[in-house]
Every structure is written in C-alpha cells, then in structure tokens.
Amino acid sequence: MKGPTSEPLLTPDEFMARLRAEGVSRYHDQHAFHDLMHAGELTRAQLQAWVLNRYYYQTRIPIKDALIVSKSEDPAFRRAWIRRIHDHDGDETAGDGLALWLGLAEGVGLDREMVASCRQVLPGVRFACDAYVSLVRESPLVVAVASSLTEMFAPDLMSKRIAAWEQHYPWVGAAALAYFRSRVTRARRDGQEGLTFVVENASSRALQDACVAALVRKTEILWHLLDCVHASSVLQASRV
Amino acid sequence: MKGPTSEPLLTPDEFMARLRAEGVSRYHDQHAFHDLMHAGELTRAQLQAWVLNRYYYQTRIPIKDALIVSKSEDPAFRRAWIRRIHDHDGDETAGDGLALWLGLAEGVGLDREMVASCRQVLPGVRFACDAYVSLVRESPLVVAVASSLTEMFAPDLMSKRIAAWEQHYPWVGAAALAYFRSRVTRARRDGQEGLTFVVENASSRALQDACVAALVRKTEILWHLLDCVHASSVLQASRV
Numbered sequence: 001m002k003g004p005t006s007e008p009l010l011t012p013d014e015f016m017a018r019l020r021a022e023g024v025s026r027y028h029d030q031h032a033f034h035d036l037m038h039a040g041e042l043t044r045a046q047l048q049a050w051v052l053n054r055y056y057y058q059t060r061i062p063i064k065d066a067l068i069v070s071k072s073e074d075p076a077f078r079r080a081w082i083r084r085i086h087d088h089d090g091d092e093t094a095g096d097g098l099a100l101w102l103g104l105a106e107g108v109g110l111d112r113e114m115v116a117s118c119r120q121v122l123p124g125v126r127f128a129c130d131a132y133v134s135l136v137r138e139s140p141l142v143v144a145v146a147s148s149l150t151e152m153f154a155p156d157l158m159s160k161r162i163a164a165w166e167q168h169y170p171w172v173g174a175a176a177l178a179y180f181r182s183r184v185t186r187a188r189r190d191g192q193e194g195l196t197f198v199v200e201n202a203s204s205r206a207l208q209d210a211c212v213a214a215l216v217r218k219t220e221i222l223w224h225l226l227d228c229v230h231a232s233s234v235l236q237a238s239r240v
Numbered sequence: 241m242k243g244p245t246s247e248p249l250l251t252p253d254e255f256m257a258r259l260r261a262e263g264v265s266r267y268h269d270q271h272a273f274h275d276l277m278h279a280g281e282l283t284r285a286q287l288q289a290w291v292l293n294r295y296y297y298q299t300r301i302p303i304k305d306a307l308i309v310s311k312s313e314d315p316a317f318r319r320a321w322i323r324r325i326h327d328h329d330g331d332e333t334a335g336d337g338l339a340l341w342l343g344l345a346e347g348v349g350l351d352r353e354m355v356a357s358c359r360q361v362l363p364g365v366r367f368a369c370d371a372y373v374s375l376v377r378e379s380p381l382v383v384a385v386a387s388s389l390t391e392m393f394a395p396d397l398m399s400k401r402i403a404a405w406e407q408h409y410p411w412v413g414a415a416a417l418a419y420f421r422s423r424v425t426r427a428r429r430d431g432q433e434g435l436t437f438v439v440e441n442a443s444s445r446a447l448q449d450a451c452v453a454a455l456v457r458k459t460e461i462l463w464h465l466l467d468c469v470h471a472s473s474v475l476q477a478s479r480v
Contacts, residue, residue: 066310070303075329089315098315
C-alpha cells in the first residue's frame with residue numbers, strides 16, 4: 001500500500017494551487033453566519049456575540065506568532081515575523097490590533113473590560129482557538145507557518161465586511177472599523193510572505209502534505225468559531 | 241511530613257534575598273575557566289573554544305525569549321519582553337547581539353560561517369543550552385522569567401571581562417568587545433525588570449520555590465557550559 005509520503009514532490013505551482021484550492025473551498029467567508037452578516041441580517045446582539053467571541057481568537061494571534069518565532073533558527077525570519085506580534089500588541093510604529101478590536105467592541109455597544117476578560121467566550125470557541133495555538137506549538141516551523149495561510153483569503157473578506165457594515169450597520173460608526181481596514185493590506189502582505197516561505201521550505205512531499213493539512217485544520221478552526229456563534233446567537237435564539 | 245509548598249509565602253524582601261543568595265553563590269563568574277580568562281592565562285585556542293561554544297548559547301536566547309512572549313496574556317508584557325529578541329536579532333533601533341558575537345568570533349580569529357553553523361559545538365554544551373530552552377518551554381511564565389535572573393549578576397562579570405580582555409588579550413581588538421559593552425547596561429535593565437516581575441507574580445510559596453529552582457537550574461546550565469569548554473580545551477590539552 002502506498003502511503004501519502006511516497007508521492008512525488010509537488011512542483012511549486014502544483015503546491016500553491018493545492019493550498020489555494022483547499023483554502024478557497026473551505027474558507028469561512030462562505031459560512032452562513034457571514035452570509036447573514038454581509039446581508040445586514042444580524043441583530044445588534046448577534047453582532048456583539050461575534051465581536052466578543054472573535055476577540056478570543058484575536059488574543060491567540062500574538063501568542064501563536066511568538067511560538068512561530070521561537071521555532072526559527074534564522075534571525076532574519078524572526079525579525080520579519082515579529083512584526084506580526086507588533087501588529088496586534090502595538091509598538092512605536094505599528095498599529096495595535098487588540099486595542100482596535102476593543103474599540104470595535106465598544107462600537108457595537110459592548111463593555112470593553114468584559115470583552116477583554118474573555119469570560120463570556122463560548123466554550124467551543126475557546127476549544128477551537130486553543131486548538132490553533134496547539135497546532136502551531138506542536139508543528140515544525142514550515143507547517144506552523146502554513147496554518148497562517150488563511151491570511152491569503154482575508155483581504156477580500158475584509159473589504160466585503162467593511163462595505164457591508166457601512167451599509168447595514170451604520171450605528172457602529174466608521175472609527176470602530178479601523179481594525180478591518182488595517183487588515184486589508186497587512187493580510188495581503190502577510191499571506192504572500194507566508195506562502196513564499198512555505199513553498200520554499202516544505203522540502204518533502206510529507207511536509208507539503210502536512211502544510212496542506214495544517215491549512216485545512218485552520219479553516220476548520222475558523223469555521224467552528226462561526227458555528228458556535230451562529231448556534232448560540234442565531235439558531236438557539238430563533239427557537240425561542 | 242511537611243512538603244515545601246506548605247511553607248508560608250516569603251515576603252518580597254525574603255524572596256529577593258533568597259534569589260540573590262542562590263544566584264550569587266552559584267553564578268559562573270566563579271568558574272575556574274573564568275578565573276583563567278580574567279587572569280590572562282587562556283591561549284588563543286582556548287578563547288576561541290569559549291567563543292565558539294558560547295555562541296550556541298547566544299543563539300538560544302531569542303528562541304527562549306520568544307517562548308516567554310508566547311506564555312504571556314498581557315500585551316504590555318509582550319511589548320517589553322520582545323525588546324530582548326530585538327537585542328539579539330537586531331532591528332531598526334536595537335543592537336544585533338548575534339551579529340556582534342560573530343564579530344567577536346572573527347576578532348579571536350575564527351571563521352564566521354563555521355561559528356554561525358554551530359557544527360563544532362561540544363555535545364555537552366548543546367545539551368545544557370537545549371535544557372535551558374526546555375526549561376523555559378515547560379515552565380509557567382513567572383518561572384520561565386525567573387530562569388533569566390542570572391542577568392542580575394551579569395553586569396559585574398561583563399565589566400570585569402572587558403577590562404581583562406583589554407589588558408590580557410589586546411590582539412582581539414576593542415571593536416570585537418562591542419557585545420560585552422552592550423550587555424553591561426542591558427543586563428542591568430533586564431535583570432531588574434525580570435526581578436520585579438518575578439516578585440510581583442510568584443503568588444504562592446510553591447511558585448516562589450519553583451522560581452528559585454529555575455534560577456538554580458540556570459546557574460547549572462551556565463556552569464556546565466564552562467565545564468565542557470574547560471575540560472576539552474584546558475584539562476584535556478594539559479594531559480597531552
């Protein structure tokens with residue numbers, strides 16, 4: 001019986017095509033909760049549920065990025081990747097993604113401290129986000145980087161989200177959307193850098209397959225986060 | 241039988257005194273190899289052996305610091321600690337400790353690429369340095385930070401080293417000592433910040449004891465590195 005690692009190495013183009021195909025077909029832009037969001041059909045409470053729960057995901061990003069930094073033996077790679085931590089934690093020059101998200105939380109009418117405490121995060125959301133950190137912690141560097149490649153698909157979703165919120169939820173206020181705006185260009189840059197690194201460093205078919213599997217797992221994590229928010233704020237609410 | 245965790249919490253002053261006492265009495269400034277170094281009794285080959293092996297330790301620093309960053313839930317702590325990674329990897333404003341160490345390697349007559357490859361590092365040095373990364377990886381945040389507190393004792397050793405090298409090994413050249421110079425003030429700053437964090441966050445006697453144990457383990461790691469260099473470059477050489 002032929003195992004997956006006995007397959008020949010994919011060419012860079014084949015490998016990129018496979019990553020894109022798996023990513024595009026599984027990305028959470030197609031989730032029913034996003035459909036409702038973009039169609040302007042979410043209530044204020046449902047938007048709040050999403051903002052509150054997604055904040056826990058946001059808090060995991062600098063942690064998983066620090067784990068990725070810890071896996072690299074290359075100062076140049078570490079210098080480049082550490083910028084992602086600054087993008088969320090803030091520094092002299094970079095934005096401050098976590099603070100911007102808390103601004104969004106206030107924009108949708110949530111209490112900043114309550115959101116920051118993460119105490120109302122749904123258990124399933126916590127499990128999924130913690131699974132992301134575990135995936136990164138337990139994977140070799142190139143596979144851990146591959147799990148970030150959902151960034152490639154983020155700019156289009158961000159642009160769509162900004163337009164939809166401005167149209168359908170004007171009460172949120174334009175300033176509160178600053179995080180989404182900051183991500184359009186940063187996600188494009190990060191996605192391209194990540195893809196280049198993964199293609200150059202996945203040096204065996206087994207590593208290529210592990211990279212694809214990590215990207216698939218990551219799409220499952222993002223999808224499950226929305227499943228949980230959708231179930232608790234839309235499906236259960238509609239049964240009442 | 242009374243376990244160690246049934247002891248009462250140490251006051252901040254008692255805890256700091258215990259950390260200092262354990263650190264001072266075990267710090268590698270008292271190692272025989274350092275005695276030889278400071279007395280000007282090392283040959284060029286012996287200095288080279290130390291520079292080459294210690295470089296592996298230097299390469300572990302940004303890795304263990306990224307692990308420490310990954311353990312914190314506090315953006316402000318992560319922003320502050322990440323500066324230590326920049327101190328070694330370099331960025332727009334900070335120094336570049338690893339590059340400075342490779343400059344030192346050239347200053348003592350070693351090939352820069354050979355040192356950077358770490359392929360001639362002694363096995364025991366590798367084990368000890370890898371044990372440092374494992375200690376940090378497997379410890380809670382405050383204990384991982386405590387393992388860095390040997391920084392408190394570094395400024396005096398650095399000052400003594402600079403004076404000794406200028407006096408006894410003038411052939412190395414003053415520029416090659418830039419890394420040591422950079423550490424005098426940075427180690428003082430880092431040691432004080434680390435101590436403040438450890439004292440404020442070791443909130444039980446069990447955590448206080450674990451912090452002391454981590455500092456002791458760290459002194460063993462630094463000591464063993466010198467044991468290995470001493471045995472291979474001084475003791476075994478003298479038997480020939």
